[in-house]
Amino acid sequence: MKVFKTSQLLVKYLSKKTRPLGMVPTMGALHLGHLSLIKRALKENKSVLVSIFVNPTQFDNKNDLENYPININKDLIELRKVSEKIIVYIPKVDDVFGNITKSKPFELAGLDRVMEGKKRPGHFQGVTTVVFHFFKTFAPDFAYFGEKDFQQLLIIDHISRTLKLKTKIIGCPIIRENDGLAMSSRNSFLTSDQRKLASLLFECLQLAKSNAKKIPYSSLKTLISNFFEKNEGIALDYFIVANPKTLKEFDLGQPIDKGRSFVAATLGKIRLIDNLDIP
Ligand code: AMP
Numbered sequence: 001m002k003v004f005k006t007s008q009l010l011v012k013y014l015s016k017k018t019r020p021l022g023m024v025p026t027m028g029a030l031h032l033g034h035l036s037l038i039k040r041a042l043k044e045n046k047s048v049l050v051s052i053f054v055n056p057t058q059f060d061n062k063n064d065l066e067n068y069p070i071n072i073n074k075d076l077i078e079l080r081k082v083s084e085k086i087i088v089y090i091p092k093v094d095d096v097f098g099n100i101t102k103s104k105p106f107e108l109a110g111l112d113r114v115m116e117g118k119k120r121p122g123h124f125q126g127v128t129t130v131v132f133h134f135f136k137t138f139a140p141d142f143a144y145f146g147e148k149d150f151q152q153l154l155i156i157d158h159i160s161r162t163l164k165l166k167t168k169i170i171g172c173p174i175i176r177e178n179d180g181l182a183m184s185s186r187n188s189f190l191t192s193d194q195r196k197l198a199s200l201l202f203e204c205l206q207l208a209k210s211n212a213k214k215i216p217y218s219s220l221k222t223l224i225s226n227f228f229e230k231n232e233g234i235a236l237d238y239f240i241v242a243n244p245k246t247l248k249e250f251d252l253g254q255p256i257d258k259g260r261s262f263v264a265a266t267l268g269k270i271r272l273i274d275n276l277d278i279p
Contacts, residue, residue: 017047018047022141023048024049024051027055028070031184033175037146042082042085042086044142050079052075052088055130058127060121076088108158114242124151128156139166141167144172153171182201186270194267201263201272201274205261207227212255213256221239236265239262239263240262241260242262261278
């Protein structure tokens with residue numbers, strides 16, 4: 001398996017590889033969710049590039065950045081088990097930011113003004129700056145992103161379309177634990193009590209799905225906040241049902257027709273997000 005620390009050498013190497021090239025950007029601490037994206041990319045491309053880069057500019061909270069789990073050796077072992085064909089890019093901050101020419105903020109059609117964008121100022125400009133830089137530098141034909149970060153997937157797809165980039169964005173389904181908890185690098189920080197409570201995120205999304213068409217959206221919101229209030233140790237941050245293309249929130253007075261439900265909750269210092277389709 002080829003591992004690169006600098007984009008210069010990687011670009012040279014990629015120029016000799018057969019296309020299509022699929023790319024999977026990650027922040028490491030790889031789990032089955034990441035691996036599902038990588039396996040799909042391997043099926044659909046001749047060459048696959050996986051980046052492992054904890055992007056400092058997408059963290060609005062210094063503590064969160066300092067505590068983000070990093071285990072490159074374990075990640076490389078996991079990647080090798082999947083395929084020796086994978087090309088890995090593990091840059092230092094300088095290799096990425098030394099090569100980014102500062103441009104004006106991306107136009108994100110308001111997609112960054114709700115939910116995670118509202119809660120984490122600057123987060124999506126941080127994500128898009130680095131992803132755009134990767135797309136420009138490596139010119140992947142396809143890039144794979146998880147629906148776990150649905151808002152991020154939508155924003156990157158928006159950029160790829162509006163800037164007419166060569167890279168097509170492929171959204172991949174959320175991989176879950178047996179009790180429904182969406183896999184996440186942050187789950188490793190949960191205590192065993194918190195881990196049990198964390199399944200409430202998925203439970204609340206299922207509860208919302210089964211009631212969405214029966215009651216007005218305002219009552220659905222009350223139902224979900226009551227659901228969280230019954231449980232100590234977990235606090236609801238937001239529950240929103242929105243249009244899955246525009247992220248515009250539904251009208252409070254009506255039951256939901258078709259949409260996507262989004263939840264964020266904190267357990268101690270750990271903040272988890274999840275989402276589910278309401279067909
Ligand atoms: P991250 O390392 O958290 O930045 O995630 C890298 C990519 O993996 C992003 O596109 C995520 O949406 C995706 N991802 C993370 N967790 C999951 C999951 N449980 N299922 C599917 N994709 C995921």
